[in-house]
Amino acid sequence: MLKLLKGIWLVFLHAFTRPVTIQYPDVKPYLPPRWRGRIILSRDPDGEERCVGCYLCSVACPVDCIALQATEDEHGRRYPAWFRINFSRCIFCGYCEEACPTYAIQLTTDFEMSEYDRRNLVYEKEDLLISGTGKYPGYNFYRVSGVQIGGKDKGEAEHEASPIDLRSLMP
Amino acid sequence: MAGIIVDDRPYQVDERENLLQACLSLGFNLPYFCWHPALGSVGACRQCAVKQFRNEQDRQGHLVMACMTPAADGTRISIEDPEAKTFRASVIEWMMANHPHDCPVCDEGGECHLQDMTVMTGHAYRRFRFNKRTFRNQDLGPFITHEMNRCIQCYRCVRLYRDYAGGRDFDAFGSRNHVYFGRHEDGTLENEFSGNLVEVCPTGVFDDKTLMPHYTRKWDLQTAPSVCAHCSLGCNTIAGERYGTLRRILNRYHNEVNGYFLCDRGRFGYGFVNSEERIRRPKSRPSRDGQTIPIDKDMILRELGPLLADKPSRIIGIGSPRASLESNFALRELVGPERFSLGLSVRDAGLNSIILDILRRGPAPSASIHDVEQADAVLILGEDLINTAPRLALAVRQSARQQPMEIVDKLGIPRWHDAAVREAAHARFGPLFIAAPYSSWFADIATETYHAAPDDLARLGFVVAHELDQAAPTASTVNPTIGSLAKRIAAVLGQAERPLVISGTACKSEAVIQSAANVAWALCKTGTPAKLCYCLPESNSLGLAMLGGKSLEEAFSIVKNGAADTVLILENDLYRRADALSGDAFLKTASKVIILDTLEHDTTAKADVLLPAGTFAESDGTLVNNEGRAQRFYQVFPAEADIQESWRWIRDLAVASGHPAQPNMTAWNTLDDVVLALSEAIPVFRRLAEAAPPEKFRMIGQKIPRQTHRFTGRTSMHAPLLMHEPKPVKDPDSPLAFSMEGYLGQPPSPLITHYWAPGWNSVQALNKFQSEVGGPLRQENPGVRLIESFGKRTVTYFTDAPKPFQALDHGWLILPWYQIFGTDELSARASAMAERIPGPTLMLHPEDAATLRFKAGERTELMLGNRSHRVPVKLDAAVPRGTAALTIVSDFTDAVLPAWSPLIRVAEP
């Protein structure tokens, strides 16, 4: 009997506490920046595509929902010819982001992706590529890497000496 | 055997090996770079350090390079010793000091020996804070990429290219940390084996340039064991596909055939599979002059069925030396043996069957490529190996090292000690006699060369045989030059322990082939176990000869006489086999021309019905190589819609016609059914089924996956077409599956789809598949040698030595000049090849040219098979007087060669 009254009393008390339910979608919840939502492909600080088509995200993906084809421009810069994520399979584990050596692929705070037709959950590169750097400003893979691309000759990357002159006789 | 102690445990190893090889064979993961089982040790990279102890009491020990230390009895080493481990990690760290941050954009990534070894040693964090050294790259032509920043200076490339393959336009330049590996200037790598750099270089300096336009990581390729379709040697390959196109060819190790290496034709010739000119749908041509229109598969079968049923005796089947045994056999069954033609001219079919007959008759057995490498004296009669059987040329270069090895052995130098061995042998080469109509760079190591017209080459062979055994017939009126050359050759061959005679169909001369047999037989008869090696024109030439059938001329005359009017052509372009006039006449007379093929060509342009056949990558089948070895190739990826194996098309035709003659055929559902029928029908193929495990074969109840266990994109690649992932396509023909699921261990050798082992992602995972590193594969099934002549001792020599070649005043004997790039019908259609295929050229002796008042580069007119051609002239003093060599590229075929033609200088406008 006493127990029962105690229970009723507790319920009564709760009537005066602040509600925790957020009135989504009228009120938007706070999502931390590292939230793992809709995946995007970002650009480097120079505005070029960051993705170099290395296939590391696709190999890290436990549900194999990333498919792409790498290609190269006439100056040797690699990028994906096409890049597809099937969000109807994606489990938002973030492994792809962790695997990406260029910060290209990033998970964002957007989770509002419901569709009536599953086919609309297949995102192509046009749907994924944003115009900014996303969460990681500053990093440009090609400034670190040793390959030559348009606008960056051998020896012009960070921590690189100028190319060896093979015809030099100096010891 | 020697007993060695590794980390306090005793092991038995082969004392002829070095410690590195021994440890790897025992299954230890000991990192290395510069050692290669086929190239030996030089101790350049310092990666394979282990601790060696003098005796049980020695606790201090000293670091040695495992690859430079013999696995002598009683050797005590430690791999796990902390000092050795630290040393190995430091070596990697030094290499990484200058290594670029390239893995994501490096084609080697995911199959990089440097990545594997770095992980193996445990080096993880970069401490080096200074600038990295950089190099400029070179453009090395259409096959190979160059990214010198990634080099770790292991010297493997230059040892392969120069020492092993004999290339000259590649070297190590510079000194200290400026060492550079490349050419003296930008330009195409000339050596025919440059593609092996892709696999030999442990880093991403050299990679496959043909892969780049459709770049795919190793883990994403669907791969299957295959057999090269581009010459008669049948090198084993691994072919890889992604998203429905074939992406690259890698070497597949076969201890007795190709070992570790392929030629560039085999590696880079795959592009024809993805060609725009593929026949992808059944087509029919309603009117002879009109266009073809695509037609539904069932419809075309319904249309053809009654046609075949009505008059089965009026059908002629034309087979092909580039189609599988099974497809040729299916055609033979459909039309009946009397109406099955080999699709070869009388002459070409005859040459192949003479070779078959010689190999069967014995006593000289046919040599595998491995046997060729072991030979200690070689005579080449009439073949330009580098162009007609490239991988064999590479093997012959190794055979030339056999005799100098005696010096090496006498000095007590172990054979794996490459630098010391080469120093001791010091540019000495064993006996190699090349008698061929013209020269190639490959002759640089020849003891003697002799350039003459085919008849004279045959005469040399006869004389050599006679020198060896007086009972062998000789040639008439031998001039002293030939006489003394023959004496020298005979003396050397007679003294050798494992002499070898190489010949083939390149001269299109029966006499040359026969004279080679006489030489080998004379050696056998006089007690030297000689072997014979013949090169044939195509991947299944010998298999087709075993099957047997009518010549093309007979087929032509059957149709001409009106005894048949429907023609079914299997994967064959008749214009490459016969002169254009008879080809035209034949195709015109036939009332219905049905062609099963993969690519459009001159003959398909005249077909009434075209059926899309699968290439080697889209079908399974068996090919018989030049030594008589039957080898299975496996389908790499499910073929698109209507494309299927030729034998399946023929089966479908049989079903559609309600085939009265061959009720069994309609019951063929799998390749095994065809193989069984073939092995029962023709005795020589009795053991055919042994060449590969049957479809029912399982490893622990599972099929063997063609996809790697980390194959990606499964739930995304088909998404735009189909939201529900399609089921893996069933493979009714083999124990392999188009799937990433299945048995993950090591299958028997013909079923190895890719080399991978934990910690070993690069091609060097192969070590783990060999019973002993550098030796045969575990559970090796090397295919079946269908011809064995061992034990036969009776010799019946060929007697018809030809008369000496007589030059004519106003005509030149035009000989075929085969080209590694361009002659093979299929690889010539690969886009990557285009840049390497030479233009048509006629090669002439300078003095002949002088009498004609030709200068190099000028053009000449010549008449072949009633057609006139204009080609530029090239001068070369090795071409025999009175003959000229014509490149067999583009429209030129060897069908009508050798032939006499006048040469008329074309006045340039």
Ligand code: SF4
């Ligand atoms: S891991 Fe990053 S760079 Fe590599 S393919 Fe994926 S998104 Fe592109």
Ligand code: SF4
């Ligand atoms: S060679 Fe290997 S380690 Fe070096 S960048 Fe390429 S994949 Fe990475």
Ligand code: SF4
């Ligand atoms: S290019 Fe490759 S094979 Fe040659 S030395 Fe460098 S790492 Fe070794």
Ligand code: SF4
């Ligand atoms: S030698 Fe012949 S079989 Fe071998 S890879 Fe070259 S073309 Fe292919």
Ligand code: FES
């Ligand atoms: S492998 Fe032994 S030193 Fe290179």
